[in-house]
Amino acid sequence: MREVVLVRxxxxxxxRDVARGLLAGGVRPEDVSWxxxxxxxxxxxxxxxxxxxxxxxxxxxxxxxxxxxxxxxxPAVPARLYxxxxxxxxxxxxxxxxxxxxxxxxxxxxxxxxxxxxxxxAFVRFRRLGEEAGRERFAAWFEPDHRILRLTAPFFQRRFYxxxxxxxxxxxxxxWHDETLTYGPGGTKDEVPDSDVVEDQWRxxxxxxxxxxxxxxxxxxxxxxxxxxKNLPEAQDIAPLLAGAAARVERMRETAxxxxxxxxxxxxxxxxxxxxxxxxxxxxxxxxxxxxxxxRCPLHCNATQxxxxxxxxxxRIMLVGEQPGDREDLEGRPFVGPxxxxxxxxxxxxxxxxxxxxxxxxxxxxxxxxxxKRRLHQNPTTGEIDICRWWLDxxxxxxxxxxxVTLGGSALRGVTGKSMSIASMRGAVHxxxxxxxxxxxxxxxFLLRLPDxxxxxxxxxxxxxxxxxxxxxxx
Amino acid sequence: MSGKPILEKLSxxxxxxxxxxxxxxxxxxxxxxxxxxxxxxxEGMGICHSYAPDGRCISLxxxxxxxxxxxxxxxCINRASSNVPRARFNPQEVVRLTLDFYKxxxxxxxxxxxxxIRSEDYTMEQLVEVAxxxxxxxxxxxxxxxxxxxxxxxxxxARAGLYADRLSTNVELPTEAGLQSFAPExxxxxxxxxxASVRVGADDAIEAANGRLLKKAKPPRFAPAGQSTQMIxxxxxxxxxxxxxxxxNLYSGYHLxxxxxxxxxxxxxxxxxxxxxxxxxxxxxxLYQADWLLxxxxxxxxEIMEGASGGMLDLSIDPKLAWALMRRDIFPVDIxxxxxxxxxxxxxxxxxxxxxxxxxxxxGKLRIGDLAKLTASVKKVLPFIVTPDWRxxxxxxxxxxxARFAPPAEQLSLAL
Numbered sequence: 087m088r089e090v091v092l093v094r095x096x097x098x099x100x101x102r103d104v105a106r107g108l109l110a111g112g113v114r115p116e117d118v119s120w121x122x123x124x125x126x127x128x129x130x131x132x133x134x135x136x137x138x139x140x141x142x143x144x145x146x147x148x149x150x151x152x153x154x155x156x157x158x159x160x161p162a163v164p165a166r167l168y169x170x171x172x173x174x175x176x177x178x179x180x181x182x183x184x185x186x187x188x189x190x191x192x193x194x195x196x197x198x199x200x201x202x203x204x205x206x207x208a209f210v211r212f213r214r215l216g217e218e219a220g221r222e223r224f225a226a227w228f229e230p231d232h233r234i235l236r237l238t239a240p241f242f243q244r245r246f247y248x249x250x251x252x253x254x255x256x257x258x259x260x261x262w263h264d265e266t267l268t269y270g271p272g273g274t275k276d277e278v279p280d281s282d283v284v285e286d287q288w289r290x291x292x293x294x295x296x297x298x299x300x301x302x303x304x305x306x307x308x309x310x311x312x313x314x315x316k317n318l319p320e321a322q323d324i325a326p327l328l329a330g331a332a333a334r335v336e337r338m339r340e341t342a343x344x345x346x347x348x349x350x351x352x353x354x355x356x357x358x359x360x361x362x363x364x365x366x367x368x369x370x371x372x373x374x375x376x377x378x379x380x381x382r383c384p385l386h387c388n389a390t391q392x393x394x395x396x397x398x399x400x401x402r403i404m405l406v407g408e409q410p411g412d413r414e415d416l417e418g419r420p421f422v423g424p425x426x427x428x429x430x431x432x433x434x435x436x437x438x439x440x441x442x443x444x445x446x447x448x449x450x451x452x453x454x455x456x457x458x459k460r461r462l463h464q465n466p467t468t469g470e471i472d473i474c475r476w477w478l479d480x481x482x483x484x485x486x487x488x489x490x491v492t493l494g495g496s497a498l499r500g501v502t503g504k505s506m507s508i509a510s511m512r513g514a515v516h517x518x519x520x521x522x523x524x525x526x527x528x529x530x531x532f533l534l535r536l537p538d539x540x541x542x543x544x545x546x547x548x549x550x551x552x553x554x555x556x557x558x559x560x561x
Numbered sequence: 562m563s564g565k566p567i568l569e570k571l572s573x574x575x576x577x578x579x580x581x582x583x584x585x586x587x588x589x590x591x592x593x594x595x596x597x598x599x600x601x602x603x604e605g606m607g608i609c610h611s612y613a614p615d616g617r618c619i620s621l622x623x624x625x626x627x628x629x630x631x632x633x634x635x636x637c638i639n640r641a642s643s644n645v646p647r648a649r650f651n652p653q654e655v656v657r658l659t660l661d662f663y664k665x666x667x668x669x670x671x672x673x674x675x676x677x678i679r680s681e682d683y684t685m686e687q688l689v690e691v692a693x694x695x696x697x698x699x700x701x702x703x704x705x706x707x708x709x710x711x712x713x714x715x716x717x718x719a720r721a722g723l724y725a726d727r728l729s730t731n732v733e734l735p736t737e738a739g740l741q742s743f744a745p746e747x748x749x750x751x752x753x754x755x756x757a758s759v760r761v762g763a764d765d766a767i768e769a770a771n772g773r774l775l776k777k778a779k780p781p782r783f784a785p786a787g788q789s790t791q792m793i794x795x796x797x798x799x800x801x802x803x804x805x806x807x808x809x810n811l812y813s814g815y816h817l818x819x820x821x822x823x824x825x826x827x828x829x830x831x832x833x834x835x836x837x838x839x840x841x842x843x844x845x846x847x848l849y850q851a852d853w854l855l856x857x858x859x860x861x862x863x864e865i866m867e868g869a870s871g872g873m874l875d876l877s878i879d880p881k882l883a884w885a886l887m888r889r890d891i892f893p894v895d896i897x898x899x900x901x902x903x904x905x906x907x908x909x910x911x912x913x914x915x916x917x918x919x920x921x922x923x924x925g926k927l928r929i930g931d932l933a934k935l936t937a938s939v940k941k942v943l944p945f946i947v948t949p950d951w952r953x954x955x956x957x958x959x960x961x962x963x964a965r966f967a968p969p970a971e972q973l974s975l976a977l
Binding site for chain 2: 179182183184185190204207208209210211212213214222224226241242243244245246247248249282284286287288290291292293294295296297298299300301302303304305306309310318320324327328331335338339345346347349350353354355378386387388389390391392412415416417418454456457458459460461
């Protein structure tokens with residue numbers, strides 16, 4: 087039996103060097119007895135651990151866990167860790183075997199350490215010592231369950247670089263000074279001030295943020311166990327807050343509803359707007375304002391906003407699409423999404439100046455089906471198109487274009503009020519009455535949906551040709 | 562107006578802020594104070610620095626800049642017609658409090674909201690100014706959550722995104738009808754437009770970051786912890802189905818990180834048409850569970866509602882279990898062979914337990930005795946699974962299965 091004495095409890099390097107040496111020497115776990123210095127080392131000359139130059143490479147994930155777990159106060163930890171390392175070298179899958187008793191133990195103990203670290207990050211309370219050379223100085227007393235100071239101090243360094251601080255625990259202390267982190271021996275609570283001026287504010291905040299109508303003591307104690315309370319300035323208020331909670335709620339309930347604050351009318355500068363649809367729509371701006379309150383069909387409930395047409399009021403050509411898509415809905419402008427991109431490129435190719443076009447849609451709100459983080463486009467029903475026609479007609483009346491180009495079937499329905507196939511209408515110029523002409527073509531999103539590249543190129547060429555005819559007609 | 566002592570202001574303005582449920586400080590980028598030599602860091606996972614006796618985490622200094630408000634939303638403690646005492650911080654006071662608290666390790670950062678004074682733009686400007694001072698004048702690297710004031714100019718929201726980790730706009734009530742009757746001055750469209758501009762800001766920042774010519778150039782920042790919202794539960798007549806429908810729409814449209822559900826809780830000087838009852842905490846809890854099923858368990862809203870009745874979730878059992886009891890044809894499933902998506906549907910198995918099962922079954926067959934090492938809720942899982950040494954037999958289909966899990970009636974009324 088080989089005896090190993092660890093003189094620095096919780097020190098990872100010491101354990102690792104010993105473990106490496108033992109592994110290199112092929113020493114089986116059952117042949118080693120691990121002892122802490124405080125147990126009183128055996129007097130017999132025990133073999134000095136073999137030189138740490140020995141190279142045994144250990145799984146990285148296991149080393150990271152060992153680094154934490156060695157801080158655990160359970161004296162059995164060094165030996166059991168050695169056994170796990172021994173086994174891991176012979177079974178590369180060992181760590182994945184969560185149901186293995188050793189790995190189950192390791193995961194549990196590692197979890198305890200990680201929780202201890204997390205709670206230390208959370209519950210350390212600094213108290214101000216004063217200022218030195220322009221730097222504020224703070225100190226904290228904390229009692230972690232395990233020897234985790236070296237695992238937590240770097241966190242405080244990253245967070246509080248710009249001030250000087252010390253954290254004193256029973257086992258050790260960490261000091262951040264002169265932009266250097268050093269460790270020293272453990273200390274006592276009275277090394278740290280017993281109050282801080284800001285604690286009154288903190289306790290006031292703690293009391294005010296508590297909602298007496300939803301007392302849940304168990305939930306609080308599960309996350310902030312009582313053992314931490316003695317070093318938390320706010321914890322002294324828990325009992326009085328709880329004692330007064332029921333009465334506070336009762337008072338809220340009993341208090342008869344009071345008269346409105348006499349200042350109400352002075353403060354309230356917003357009065358509910360009348361949402362009635364106005365018939366006084368004389369400009370495109372009026373229309374944009376009015377359509378925001380449209381509730382003629384249910385689409386307004388889920389869409390972000392109504393998207394009205396865009397372009398000069400005196401435009402001679404009006405392009406009508408189907409409805410805003412995801413991007414149009416977010417930005418509140420027509421044809422700014424992927425289909426808009428296709429349209430703009432085709433317009434350029436056909437030689438149409440889009441600054442002179444009026445672009446709009448048959449339906450003003452986006453219709454979609456939510457699917458996780460995406461909104462899937464849904465075609466509007468003929469009912470929805472017909473209801474929204476009221477707005478399209480208003481736009482037509484205000485712009486009075488000579489030529490309307492419908493993109494896709496919904497637009498054709500919106501403009502004509504009838505369901506017709508694009509194929510039967512395409513390639514010809516139709517009269518809409520009042521001297522307005524109609525050209526029907528596909529919606530650019532159709533091109534985005536074609537999987538066959540050859541067919542897509544053909545369809546795109548036909549689309550550009552339709553637009554070129556528009557240019558000629560308007561010339 | 563600003564004559565009140567700081568403790569009194571803090572008390573009024575924290576009291577007024579507590580009805581906002583969010584206190585999250587996670588999900589943002591990693592940063593620390595080494596480079597700036599200031600203070601403040603964020604490391605992905607947020608930290609709860611304390612817990613109030615209501616069981617809620619205290620991670621941020623959650624306060625209002627002011628509780629004066631020109632709006633009169635009836636569910637709100639700060640509505641214009643309420644007689645609560647009023648106070649107002651100036652930006653420097655908030656900065657001071659934040660830094661003082663932060664240096665003592667009380668908080669992860671600041672969650673600043675406000676009643677609306679003068680105008681939406683003016684209020685938003687004030688909030689942005691606090692964040693700007695913290696970041697630029699004090700090199701503060703901690704977490705900042707700013708409330709976006711619905712209706713504020715998009716340029717102000719863009720500036721807020723520059724300094725804040727998270728932005729949030731509360732929809733408050735799940736349906737348009739609810740909002741119209743309880744907050745007639747607020748337009749749902751304005752709220753949605755504000756959330757849309759936050760999403761556009763975030764999308765544009767990502768696009769700009771990907772399109773950088775030099776990868777070393779600093780990517781533009783826009784609220785790296787995303788946006789969230791809150792809905793009040795139980796103030797109006799909305800059903801759980803309505804609430805989840807709205808949540809689904811918001812997640813898909815505005816890429817929210819979180820929707821918070823806040824049980825309506827009686828407020829001082831309440832408006833007469835609100836329920837003076839205990840907050841429906843169990844209902845709130847079930848909604849959170851359903852929300853998790855939507856986001857992490859591959860459930861569709863319609864499926865969750867299969868286990869509900871009249872559009873309301875079952876209060877006595879969790880929504881996954883309620884669904885499973887309606888869909889027993891799917892069970893039991895073989896723990897050793899079922900795909901991950903199916904394991905996620907087993908009552909009692911959480912995402913982490915499923916990950917463990919999937920990982921460990923590659924190394925050998927799982928037996929019933931192993932299960933306790935992978936999940937804490939073996940008893941709940943048993944009727945729904947098969948292992949080489951366990952078959953639930955008639956248990957899966959037994960009529961009394963629900964009674965095994967539902968608490969006795971009197972206990973339930975306490976939990977409410």
